[in-house]
Amino acid sequence: MFKLCINPKSHKGHINPELQGHFAEHLGRGIYEGLYVKEDSGIENINGMRKDVVDALKELKVPVLRWPGGCFADEYHWKDGIGPKESRKKMINTHWGGVVEDNSFGTHEFMELCDQVSCKKYVNGNLGSGTVQEMSEWVEYMTFEGVSPMADLREKNGHKNPWKVDYFGVGNENWGCGGNMPPEFYGNLYRRYQTYIRDYKQGEHINKIACGANVDDYNWTEGVMKTCFDSPAWLHGFMDGISLHYYTHPGGWENKGSATDFTEEEWYRTLGKTLFMETLISKHQAIMDKYDKEHKVGIIVDEWGTWYDCEPGTNPGFLYQQNTIRDALVAGINLNIFNKHCDRVKMANIAQMINVLQAVILTDGEKMIKTPTYHVFNMYKYHQDAELLESFIETKEIGVTEEYQVPNLTESVSLGTDGKIHATVTNLSCTEDYEVKVMVADSEVKEIAGQIVGGEMHLHNTFEEPENVVVKEFKDYNNLGNGEILIKIPASSVIHLAMTL
Ligand code: AHR
Numbered sequence: 001m002f003k004l005c006i007n008p009k010s011h012k013g014h015i016n017p018e019l020q021g022h023f024a025e026h027l028g029r030g031i032y033e034g035l036y037v038k039e040d041s042g043i044e045n046i047n048g049m050r051k052d053v054v055d056a057l058k059e060l061k062v063p064v065l066r067w068p069g070g071c072f073a074d075e076y077h078w079k080d081g082i083g084p085k086e087s088r089k090k091m092i093n094t095h096w097g098g099v100v101e102d103n104s105f106g107t108h109e110f111m112e113l114c115d116q117v118s119c120k121k122y123v124n125g126n127l128g129s130g131t132v133q134e135m136s137e138w139v140e141y142m143t144f145e146g147v148s149p150m151a152d153l154r155e156k157n158g159h160k161n162p163w164k165v166d167y168f169g170v171g172n173e174n175w176g177c178g179g180n181m182p183p184e185f186y187g188n189l190y191r192r193y194q195t196y197i198r199d200y201k202q203g204e205h206i207n208k209i210a211c212g213a214n215v216d217d218y219n220w221t222e223g224v225m226k227t228c229f230d231s232p233a234w235l236h237g238f239m240d241g242i243s244l245h246y247y248t249h250p251g252g253w254e255n256k257g258s259a260t261d262f263t264e265e266e267w268y269r270t271l272g273k274t275l276f277m278e279t280l281i282s283k284h285q286a287i288m289d290k291y292d293k294e295h296k297v298g299i300i301v302d303e304w305g306t307w308y309d310c311e312p313g314t315n316p317g318f319l320y321q322q323n324t325i326r327d328a329l330v331a332g333i334n335l336n337i338f339n340k341h342c343d344r345v346k347m348a349n350i351a352q353m354i355n356v357l358q359a360v361i362l363t364d365g366e367k368m369i370k371t372p373t374y375h376v377f378n379m380y381k382y383h384q385d386a387e388l389l390e391s392f393i394e395t396k397e398i399g400v401t402e403e404y405q406v407p408n409l410t411e412s413v414s415l416g417t418d419g420k421i422h423a424t425v426t427n428l429s430c431t432e433d434y435e436v437k438v439m440v441a442d443s444e445v446k447e448i449a450g451q452i453v454g455g456e457m458h459l460h461n462t463f464e465e466p467e468n469v470v471v472k473e474f475k476d477y478n479n480l481g482n483g484e485i486l487i488k489i490p491a492s493s494v495i496h497l498a499m500t501l
Helices: 051-060 071-075 107-117 132-143 149-156 183-195 218-229 264-291 325-340 372-383
Strands: 002-014 021-023 064-067 091-093 099-101 120-125 167-170 207-214 241-248 298-306 345-351 361-364 367-370 387-393 409-415 421-427 434-440 447-454 477-481 484-489 493-500
Touching: 002 409, 002 421, 021 298, 051 107, 051 361, 051 367, 051 372, 064 107, 064 167, 064 345, 107 120, 107 132, 120 132, 132 149, 132 183, 167 183, 183 207, 183 218, 207 218, 207 298, 218 241, 218 264, 241 264, 241 345, 264 298, 264 325, 298 325, 325 345, 325 372, 325 409, 325 421, 325 447, 325 493, 372 409, 372 421, 372 447, 372 493, 387 421, 421 434, 434 493, 447 477, 484 493
Parallel strands: 002 434, 021 064, 021 345, 064 120, 120 167, 167 207, 207 241, 241 298, 298 345
Antiparallel strands: 002 387, 091 099, 361 367, 387 409, 409 421, 421 493, 434 484, 447 493, 477 484
16 A cells, blocks of 8 residues: 655745647648648638647647757758748758658648637747848737738738737757857857847746756756856846757667557556656756746746657658557656646646647547547646646666666645645556555545546557547545545556545
8 A cells, every 4th residue: 555645834935827738740641630730621621720639639628739849940040931832932851751841831820820829929030041031020020010011011910919929939959950059159149049039918927948958968058058058137038948858769769669559568668668758857947046036037847758660651750659558657757746846847848739749639630539648737727727736756776677766656646726625646657556544644535536647558449439548536435534546557647636625
């Protein structure tokens, strides 16, 4: 028996809804086919956006969407994606599959999509191959209300009113695909480019995100923070967040491994590698603390998720992969980590929303399926905008090799906006169920509702069998009174308990 102790009186921080954000790049069938099918498609759509997909995303309460990349962002020239569609420039998407990008999904379409989904907008600018003028004009085009060349152009293209841009990324992976820069060089460019990302509307601040590190490149964080913060005090406040990218590839970059065909050893290796996120956040945060003593700069984990070998027979540049119960665990573990670090982690974006990497939705023509990852997000949505509560779970180490021993359980607990206590717990064992005594200090739990996503570790949804994995009611609990509840969590599962005191 393990114990999960919850102190409902000890609030540890606010959980930004953005911790459950998404990322959609011009990559494979993510935007085209997945989200956007064009107005004249036989697939039901509103202004070109797939209705089934938008409805599914609304159910998740997607808080924010990052676009247009990724590596694509530093090759993207936004003016190619505005104006009459028939005259938009075509280009080759050199990063992703060498396919023709016809720019039919551009700024107006992105804004329309976000409005349909009711989510915030995170636009990633081009610092790698774009100019300061191009970036500054994009911001003016999107957000300036009044008379100006870009505001006039927007009106000419059919949108008189400006949009609200919530987040703006100043380049992407500029240590690699975004220009192969050293950190100090990028830091200086960041100082310059960000100057022209103006807040045109009073009270509508655009949060500026600097390009952060690849995984454990602490030297990058050090170099960028030092370059940006060794400056006059009035320059402080010019960075709202710095990104962090970390993917889980079980077999490393060369041999990532199959999404659906894996051994127990690979199961634990995948989960063990996922848990490294905790170390990464703590270590990058420690470096940031040296320069940003007031903790004004958030960690923005704007790319995370599993990255396997793509599905056999698909374009390797499209990064299309299936999604099993193993991915459900990866999602549950990461989302618990982000909650626990909500004092510093202000946004996280799963890579990627649809048909790419650890997608929440897969499509095939007019068919659409929700993945196990989707269902985990659906259970975790109760943490959005909640207050993190102090909690602790007893664990033991499990695994089949010395190298990848993992704790059997992870958790996070919050006080939701509905006044209920929401606990999400992951069982990392693929063979063992565990009894856990939930202990809510000095309280009486009046009502309990449970949900579960779980099953045999390879279980996944297909277009033929779309409901192999769904959220089910979790009933294996016994309210013992005095704030104590006995639960039994099945092997390889993620559960959500909603408790009313
Ligand atoms: O998500 C796929 C790619 O991974 C992104 O384009 C890039 O930023 C990262 O390397």
